[in-house]
Amino acid sequence: MLRDLALAAKAACSKEDQESLVPLVQQLRDLGEVAFKRGLLALEGELMQIKDPFLKLGIQLIVDKTEPENVQDILDSDIYYNESNGRELLKKIIIREGLLRIQAGDNARNILICTKIFLGKVEPGVW
Known part of the structure; x- marks a missing residue:
């Protein structure tokens, strides 16, 4: 989980921006349900519907049976070394x-x- 305060500060965004990420959190939940019920390889069937390149990369790494620490390193590298701020950075953190x-x-x-916690300003009834 994110513990880097400088990164958290860069990911700060408005309530509206946070609310716009609710569908992403729901999508991750749905992908988790597919993987939990049918196995990680079942996520390969979901790749065609995923538009976000960062999410697609992560799913592909998982489907390819990349070791968890390598998945984390690759995603972290993108987060730390690309110049994302605000909503876009928060989106990547949630996806990771x-x-x-x-x-x-x-x-x-x-x-x-564990993903909706990053959307602290979003009203509880949205979920």
Whole structure:
């Protein structure tokens, strides 16, 4: 989980920007459910519908059976060395957290809990 305060500060964004990421959190939950019920290789069937390049990269790494620490290193490198700020950076942080939890075999509910925490300004009733 994100513990870098400087990175967290760069990812700060408005309530509206956070609310716009709710569908992403729900998508990660849904992908987690597919992986939990049918296995990680079942995610390959979901790749065609994924538009976000960062999410697609992470799913492809998981499907290719990349070691978890290597998936984390690759995603972290993109997060730390690309010039993302605000909503875009927060989106990548949420994707990273969700993918690592999916790869670890967490259930959909835990994935939802652990990704929506980054959307602290979003009203609880949205979920």
